[in-house]
Amino acid sequence: MPEVTIQIGGRGFDVSCQEGEESYLHTAAKMLDDEAQVLSDQIGRMPEARMLLMAGLLLADKTAAVEDKIKEVEAELAGLRGGSVPERVEVPVVPEAVTETLAELAARAEALAAEIEGKAAG
Helix, strand or coil: EEEEEEEEEEEEEEEEEECCCCHHHHHHHHHHHHHHHHHHHHCCCCCCCHHHHHHHHHHHHHHHHHHHHHHHHHHHHHHHHHCCCCCCCCCCCCCCHHHHHHHHHHHHHHHHHHHHHHHHHC
């Protein structure tokens, strides 16, 4: 197992990792170091254990926020895939000849109704 020295909060730590995982360890250590640097700038020097705990909690908070956002996006995506997108609605176009025929039939029906009313009244 390779031994790697990482720097967090201006302090060196010797840690072991799996073969080939060194770059991942350095990346994770850089994230932790960035949070430790923010703490150091705000609070000043603090005991090693407290610095690591606080930096870890800050990273955990950021991770939780990212996980919540991922869940929101996944739910939105599932909704889009699940058919919440409106279906295409097609409205048939009525040919003009049909419209004219219906108007003619309506006129004849009105004429017949008027004729019947006239006979009934008279």
